[in-house]
Amino acid sequence: MRAEIITIGTEILLGQTTDSNSAWLGQHLNASGVQVERITSISDEPEAIVRALDAVPPSIDWVILTGGLGPTKDDLTKHVLCTYFGDHLVFRSDVYAHIETLFASMGRVPNALNRPQAELPAQAEIVSNAVGTAQGMLWTRGSQRFLAMPGVPYEMKHIMETGILPRMKAERNEIMVHRYFVVQGIPESDLALRLEGWEAALRPPVSLAYLPSPGLVKLRLSILGPVAEEKTLQARIDEVAAELKGLLGEDAYAETLTPLEEVIGQQLRALGHRLGTAESCTGGAIAARITSVAGSSAYFQGSVVAYANAVKQGILGVNQADLMVHGAVSEPVVKQMAAGLRKQLKVDWAIATSGIAGPDGGSAEKPVGTVWIAVAGPSYLWAERFQMGRDRGRVVQKTVLASLNALRKGLLAAAAPK
């Protein structure tokens, strides 16, 4: 099955909103046997919506529209689609009762602008949105289905997960299987050179893609084939993945798209160890990443964000003389931060960072992007200097990933049989 995604909203064209819905839809449609052929973002003007609907090729089975179903005057999608499909709106008292219940749970009552959200197209199937006021609407025309959903990510996901993805899975005839490897800290072209000979021998339907982002390269192996042959496809991709794994060795930190923060969580749980962070240049971003994982309180105790030197000394016990002689961005300081944090928070493992995120604060000896990272654990102490580039956001992002990967290696060493 083939799908096209149409996102409606002038805010996307103006760049005021990043379209994160399409990425989520792409992932979940793909996993449900539906290939996304195209994603189009258009303005919320009626002519633009009609033009996009007219441009859908007959080969598309599912047209997924998001956006423009809110309670305000600039939300026109429902009315445009009604006209397009020759449909009309009817008031649905069951839907209005749901809206009232939903508002009651937040201690509110629907206002005059929420009532029209219970007016829905007579010929469309209503796909329930239990977590919001705008319902999903599904029209069928010949072999094509047109699904309109609100653009609020949380609500869109709920409608897809409860009403649409299970149906797609039941109907699919093709399946795309993938295997992933994630590599931290090796540039894309170096990795490609290492894999060049092997990659040249790959033949369709097997394909390899490189997905670089700051500090990471994700490698994706894919095969597309009939659902009936799923077992053969899985066996074939396992073979190819085993070859690739041999070429990557320990440089690949994961064989799935599991984020590093989940990988280290699994390692810490297995060891029964606890973690804290002492952060200067990352300003709490490592802790925020670690605690984004549900259940992280089982192994994460807390952090000291020591942005000012006074905090490095006062709470983490960094030596004043070392701060003066070597500077805050130095090996002795970052090691003392890690050691001080372990003691202060009574944790087994500590990550410490100190660096110059920029744009100011660089020198010839320590230019912007210079970062020291330390990892301290039971009988374990590691520290290294990195150059993370000149862009403030990227310096932080790369330091977070390099820190988590350094911890992963320390935890691997701790788990290895002595």
Add this chain to the structure above:
Amino acid sequence: MRAEIITIGTEILLGQTTDSNSAWLGQHLNASGVQVERITSISDEPEAIVRALDAVPPSIDWVILTGGLGPTKDDLTKHVLCTYFGDHLVFRSDVYAHIETLFASMGRVPNALNRPQAELPAQAEIVSNAVGTAQGMLWTRGSQRFLAMPGVPYEMKHIMETGILPRMKAERNEIMVHRYFVVQGIPESDLALRLEGWEAALRPPVSLAYLPSPGLVKLRLSILGPVAEEKTLQARIDEVAAELKGLLGEDAYAETLTPLEEVIGQQLRALGHRLGTAESCTGGAIAARITSVAGSSAYFQGSVVAYANAVKQGILGVNQADLMVHGAVSEPVVKQMAAGLRKQLKVDWAIATSGIAGPDGGSAEKPVGTVWIAVAGPSYLWAERFQMGRDRGRVVQKTVLASLNALRKGLLAAAAPK
């Protein structure tokens, strides 16, 4: 001038990469007098690229393509465009010299896969990419221009900022002026109801849009008109913005898209005050947001991420009896966290958070999403309970915004004449 953005990369359709380039392009094209009519994401197969180019309507002046220019085998855009425009590749020694210099600055040398990146189309104008290996390429066909750039956000932005946006600004004939208001903590439909009468009287070319995201609603006023009439347009939108400001009062925290973390930074600088955070459920996310602002070390001292109760007691001095009687998510605890942080870090202002981010840990009395926030300052102590919904990521995101907004109000009070 009108533009169409085409992003090339199967990883976008598979949802492995979120297309953040298009949002940046939308913002900057708009500010340079170019309206984006459509954004299309397609796979990196040659047929898909050709089909997208064929579908560009004659009304489009600029076609902006990103992606598929990297050093690896799956990067085909350059070759497909050469064929499409009847062009051919020539080796550019000046570009290769740039690639060598760039690698030298990272202590590396180009490998065999980087050399072909200096092979560039003979008929295209090369738009320099000083920060990466893949150059921008600009073809002109009749009145239409086709620009291909790498998908790496950092490199794409550099090419646009140095080589393209200044040219667009010099050529523009239409301008769209905007005014923004940002409101934290008021639901979209409540806001829309408050503005209903005023909004109904708005007449084209003035328009109002609501841009909701978790915890925030951005309001955008827009007028499009000829460049020659810019002064009139600005005066007109200022009039309308003044009316809207009157209706919003103190509920609008900014009249630009300035993020809250920058607003509070300006307030702290003006007062000469220093800040720290004591975070439980936000896990460092408030500190990470504050330190994302360049120069934040002038007012931000640091944080204690007190995920575990032992850290709340040990470092922040929270009373053990209060933790046992009232629980960690309670008014006395969050107030003590803020007070303890002020003392421990010797700062003027402290934000403290304690909540149940979920999915586990909720109870009938304190369901998932219950969050206490406190702000403490010189002669200032405020705390409030919130219900932030049931999704872990959204609970954190909304708590970060509500905390920064609460601090903003505290700082406003401190700055007000006594």
